[in-house]
Amino acid sequence: MISLRGVNKSFGSHQVLQDVTFDVARGRLTGFVGGNGAGKTTTMRIILGVLSAGSGEVTLDGRAVDGDALRGFGYMPEERGLYPKMEIAEQLTYLARLHGIDKAGATKRSDALLERLGLGERRSDKLETLSLGNQQRVQVAAALVHEPDVLIMDEPFSGLDPLAVDEVVAVIGEHAARGIPVLFSSHQLEVVERLCDDLVIIAGGQIRATGSREELRAAHSGDRWELVARTDAGWVRSVGGVDVEELAGDTTVFRASESVAQQVLRDAVGRGDVSSFRPVRPTLGEIFRDIVVDVPRNDGEPELASSKEAAA
Numbered sequence: 001m002i003s004l005r006g007v008n009k010s011f012g013s014h015q016v017l018q019d020v021t022f023d024v025a026r027g028r029l030t031g032f033v034g035g036n037g038a039g040k041t042t043t044m045r046i047i048l049g050v051l052s053a054g055s056g057e058v059t060l061d062g063r064a065v066d067g068d069a070l071r072g073f074g075y076m077p078e079e080r081g082l083y084p085k086m087e088i089a090e091q092l093t094y095l096a097r098l099h100g101i102d103k104a105g106a107t108k109r110s111d112a113l114l115e116r117l118g119l120g121e122r123r124s125d126k127l128e129t130l131s132l133g134n135q136q137r138v139q140v141a142a143a144l145v146h147e148p149d150v151l152i153m154d155e156p157f158s159g160l161d162p163l164a165v166d167e168v169v170a171v172i173g174e175h176a177a178r179g180i181p182v183l184f185s186s187h188q189l190e191v192v193e194r195l196c197d198d199l200v201i202i203a204g205g206q207i208r209a210t211g212s213r214e215e216l217r218a219a220h221s222g223d224r225w226e227l228v229a230r231t232d233a234g235w236v237r238s239v240g241g242v243d244v245e246e247l248a249g250d251t252t253v254f255r256a257s258e259s260v261a262q263q264v265l266r267d268a269v270g271r272g273d274v275s276s277f278r279p280v281r282p283t284l285g286e287i288f289r290d291i292v293v294d295v296p297r298n299d300g301e302p303e304l305a306s307s308k309e310a311a312a
């Protein structure tokens with residue numbers, strides 16, 4: 001497990017991370033979501049030792065992450081860093097060899113990954129001749145080619161069409177299933193929602209929510225319920241403790257405590273056929289908006305000058 005505890009980071013006088021604390025469990029996909037400038041890339045760079053934290057600690061299975069551990073990390077950076085004029089199989093093999101894998105092993109691994117990502121036929125092509133989506137697939141392969149013990153990916157799905165997203169998701173999922181911690185950031189909330197087991201939501205440099213997808217959805221359901229009945233459900237409006245939000249056709253969406261909702265269900269059953277009754281779980285997009293709505297942006301705008309300087 002990767003654990004961050006109380007991580008702080010400032011650039012000059014601008015504090016961009018404040019007391020960042022969360023875990024990335026083995027064998028699970030952890031989605032890291034936040035708006036522009038929220039602090040995702042900075043956090044990932046600190047995990048990877050590319051940036052040092054002002055304070056706080058990062059551990060892997062309880063031990064500080066040192067150079068040895070870092071060699072086993074796979075990283076897909078936000079700024080893509082491969083060689084445009086180099087053949088793709090050659091550069092993957094080269095990267096694997098940098099991680100200490102022998103030539104035969106590196107070639108085998110590179111070929112298998114390219115095949116898996118639908119690029120087997122393009123293995124001898126230069127990176128720059130590939131479409132942006134295919135270049136992105138090669139970036140994914142570059143993070144995986146040494147069979148990492150930990151996988152950190154910054155926006156691995158940006159620029160991919162929905163089918164390519166599914167392919168990459170499957171490959172990343174296979175790696176997580178081997179029991180490695182996987183942390184990935186994405187702005188594509190519907191992808192994160194579909195893919196991740198756990199979520200970390202950051203805004204303004206602070207962690208605003210963590211938990212499994214289901215835990216977060218349950219925690220933010222806000223006691224909303226949906227009743228689909230075959231008979232008119234206008235009567236629900238007059239039940240004490242019920243706030244009807246929508247009443248359209250046969251569907252009623254309302255807010256109420258669990259016990260009041262159960263009473264509504266019993267009454268509805270008494271009045272006629274109930275087609276369905278369920279708690280309404282919010283989407284990740286709704287949860288995200290709910291959590292970050294009041295958080296000021298943290299996008300590096302200069303601090304306001306002190307009143308003395310401003311007056312000068």
Ligand SMILES: Nc1ncnc2c1ncn2[C@@H]1O[C@H](COP(=O)(O)OP(=O)(O)OP(=O)(O)O)[C@@H](O)[C@H]1O
Binds near residue numbers: 038
């Ligand atoms: N090297 C740097 N020097 C100064 N400020 C920086 C530096 N790197 C990041 N920042 C600032 O830190 C804050 C967090 O940036 P970061 O790149 O971590 O956000 P992010 O969540 O990854 O955003 P995005 O989704 O837009 O990539 C921003 O205000 C950014 O301007």
